[in-house]
Amino acid sequence: MSWQKEWRGYAWALGATALCALLGLAMRERFDLVNVAMVYLLAVVIVALRYSRGPAILATVLAVATFDLLFVPPRGAFTVEDAQYLLTFAIMLAVGLIIGRLKRDVRLQADEQAKLEATAQTERVRSALLASISHDLRTPLAVMTGASSSLAERGERLSAEERFALARSIYEQAREMSERVAKLLQMTRLEAGAIALERDWGSIAEITGAVLARLREPLTGHRVVLELPDDLPLVRVDAALIDQVLSNLLENAARHTPIDTVIRLRARREAHELVISVEDYGPGLPPEDIERVFAKFEHGAAEARPGGMGLGLAICRAIVGLHGGRIWAEKLPLGGSAFRFTLPLEAPPSLPSEPALA
């Protein structure tokens, strides 16, 4: 690749000086020699800007030689007086080299800048992670430590109800915490590229059914309305991962919308993809959150009490991306938000008719 660019540079050097010669010949009658030299200088600058040092030197040599031959009297020959054009040559060469150098410096600086920015980004994510862990994991840990030590050390002084309540809160906090740790691990694995898709023909309706059965408890306060056409095509997906996407979207919808509102889960075919939406009738996302909610450790701006670590949607985005789909959020015209994702459709597999199989 780079030697090709190198050769293209030399070709350009040749072409540019040839063009200058022609231009100079046309100018010769009406313009000073100095102006012709300027045209040559321009050619050298252009070659030096676009290509490496070699083509720049070639352009300089050719420029001085053709300039001397074609324009400096006596034309058609190099003479002793022409030694002064060594100075022209030196200046052109210097200009070419300086430009090459400047160009390299700029590029190095840009690289440096990009590296610094990447480091800063990693640093930001890391401190967000630490802040998130310390807040979201330490609170439940404090509850568990306190409640369990109370049971272990003071248990006999507590009434049966109090003991039961303490044990119950340890159980709930531990469950919540294990959810969070699982999300953290999942995000880490997705980012590290440590997850290989186990793709199989799957049915969105089937996965939805399993998700709704599992999320019965968190969804009790809402009415989930399904709009899944009966003839929805099968998709080639990792069902366990798509299960996580649907779970996260439904749990989010339940968490961020008032009790007793409707959550609508719909899927439809659109050209070569399936579009799956979770729509809610909550306050709706403020415009500044539409993109931001998919970032790691981000919560909606208006979110008073974040219910998680802000990883659910980042996990969704990573999983949908692995499947070659897109995910985005919308504010619905009548209020509420929609989270939609697509899954590419593949040619449906054939199914032998039953008598042939039986």
Next chain:
Amino acid sequence: MTTILLVEDEPDIRRFLRSTLAAEGYRVVESPTAERGAIDAGTHKPDLAIVDLALPDYDGAELIRDIRRWSSMPIVVLSARHQERTKIDALDAGADDYITKPFGVGELLARVRAALRHAARSPGGQELALGPVRVDIAKRRVLRDGAEVHLTPIEFRLFAYLAKHLGMVVTHRQLLAEVWGPSHVEHTHYLRIYMKQLRDKLEADPVQPRYLLTEPGVGYRLVAED
């Protein structure tokens, strides 16, 4: 007394399982390694085994294959979250059900009871009740609200295999091999289509089934009323 073999290397997990199972009236035999588990399974002749899949010496799935060579005792595996593959391998090796760590004991005891019931059931013969649907496997008869429902031969074979493992998980591979034959084990779309047909015929709400349950990425489970 019902004996349960518990193969688990974490002493703290063994402790809470031991006290919970003992409180339910089970006798518990504990093995900290797969090797020990294989020996204890032979000497104690347990009625059921709970096997952790991440054992220090060798793979839990291998232990299951070992046990399956001579025993059909129900086996419930303990698996880590997001490890579908190891779970499926264990089920394909002959485990009957799984439970994902971390779990509450209520969930575990329900699985243990279901597995013991499954082992005690006489193979086939009984009538299944799925809400308004009655299925008599032996007579190949399905009634919904008293009216006959026609199942195609494949639908019936699929249902019968799930019914044979009532309450337990059956993997895609097992179902495909059993119903369509070993050369079709990759053809999961057959299952998606036939399971939908079965649900359309047998479930009140086919998308939110009560009896023909999906285990995403793993397989299916048929549950029925007692």
